[in-house]
Amino acid sequence: MAQGTLLYAQSGGVTAVINATASAVIQAARTRQVRVLAARNGILGALREELIDTSKESIATIRALAHTPGGAFGSCRVKLKSLEEDRAKYERLLEVFRAHDVRYFLYNGGNDSADTALKVSRLAAEYDYPLTCIGVPKTVDNDLAVTDCCPGFGSAAKYTAVSIREAALDVAAMAETSTKVFVYEAMGRHAGWLAAAAGLAGADRDAAPHLILFPERPYVEADFFARVRETVERVGYCVVVASEGIQTADGRFVADAGGGQDSFGHTQLGGVASYLAGRVKDGLGYKVHWTLPDYLQRSARHLASKTDLDQAQAVGRKAVEYALKGMNAVMPVIVRSSDAPYRWKIEPAPLEKIANREKKMPAGFIRRDGYGITPAARRYLEPLIRGEAPPPYGRDGLPKYVSPKNAMVRKKLADTSTQ
Incomplete structure (x- = not known):
């Protein structure tokens, strides 16, 4: 059995499938008998020591997260600055991690989140604290570097x-x-x-x-x-x-x-x-x-892409695998091996190659007149929207989404005003 606790946090704007990633993370960790805490409202919850005990949720609820939109544990738009400018906040994070024996930190977000995970990994190394940090990809903007596409897009x-x-x-x-x-x-x-x-x-x-x-x-x-x-x-x-x-x-x-x-x-x-x-x-x-x-x-x-759902779950499972292997400061990214038939796999990529880098549309994807897409863009995009993965519906005609209990663990540290 792995030692220590895994802390999962969601960041930035949520997506139709970010909870599918969360579901995959929690299920993969449970299989390996690793305790999973979730930060309430993203990095703010980690700073405030507002941590959710996911073991209080039934397996049925965790599985149902895969078809529930939104951010099950809450997210936020908060960017930590450099280690020098925001050192007190980074040190507060390590203090919270120590208090709850957090040895694995999975940050599910975009460019800025990858940057934060990278900085936390560096500070932990500086303080000789055994922590493995994994960036988990998510964004509807599809602008993360290295990965072929982003879960959510x-x-x-x-x-x-x-x-x-x-x-x-x-x-x-x-x-x-x-x-x-x-x-x-x-x-x-x-x-x-x-x-x-x-x-x-x-x-x-x-x-x-x-x-x-x-x-x-x-x-x-x-x-x-x-x-x-x-x-x-x-x-x-x-x-x-x-x-x-x-x-x-x-x-x-x-x-x-x-x-x-x-x-x-x-x-x-x-x-x-x-x-x-x-x-x-x-x-x-x-x-x-x-x-x-x-x-x-x-x-x-309700209109999610099956491809997107599969990829969102795959990066969650791989994130846990990488964390337990001690693969620090990496992100599970999607690698396309074929357009037709569409084939993809998950591989690790260093966070330093992803953090704060923005992937824009290639010139070859935009029509010469600037007002449309090219055949190359169509070949890239079409596989990403294929397949249907509708949620279950109730007798009232509405999707059967779930809301976790989100029971909080007892705080062990003094409250601070750190935000």
Whole structure:
């Protein structure tokens, strides 16, 4: 039996399948008779010594997490700074780990979380504390370096592509006397992966989405207007998908909400779809509708990709395996070995090659005119949205999701104001 306790924490925006990773982590650890604690609300819970005893949950509940969206133990957007700037917080983490005999720390998140796990591993080594830190991949933005794709992305991509195909049928039916332009806003601050996924909805020039706006390409209003007009005149209507992070040539976010920055240093964005809709209406005179799916993109477990679910569970199981083997400061990443048939495997990658690195859309994935995806992008994206994995439904017609008890362990340290 392995020695010590495993601490699992979720970070940043949750996904339709992050709980599937949590479920896999807990089940794999239980099989090896390793105690699992979960930090309440991510790294904040670790700092506050607010730790959940997952052994209080039944195996049925743990298994049901695999089809439950959200973050079962709570997450947060808190980024620890450098070891020098935030040393007290890192030392507090080690103090909590010592108090609860935590020997394995699994941090389920994106770039910043990988960075935090890497720094914690370095501090533990400095203090000669036996701790194995594993970064576990998660993000709907698909922007993690090294890994072929990120658990969470495939399901959000499927939701996006299905939504565009369905909405386009609605717009087409009403275009003669009603809406001429429909604008859909996709998540993606600096990388246009989700916007690109919308391109799977249509395979030819006249199929929606007709125009995709990527953050990797500067937004030029005059050119955009010309293409909207040409599409409406040719097809009868125009479906536009815009990444929330599109920028003008001078680097200004089109949807900068003027709300400053969050703890991750991200500019608060707000409403690129409504902005574009207003500009098109005023500039071209078309009737326009727009939508901001926002959290729906990442919480739509009812439309999850089976591929995504399988990968989310696989990285969770491998994370436990790597931790118990003492493979410190690594992340289980997805490696694609074949497009057709689609084949993939999980391999370890050093956190230092992932932390704070951002994977943007390759130039070869964006159509030469900048408004669509290429066949190469389609070959990459299509396998990620394949397969259905619906949750069980109750007699009330709604999915049967679960809410863990989240019983807390007794605190052993003095309360601090560390946050």
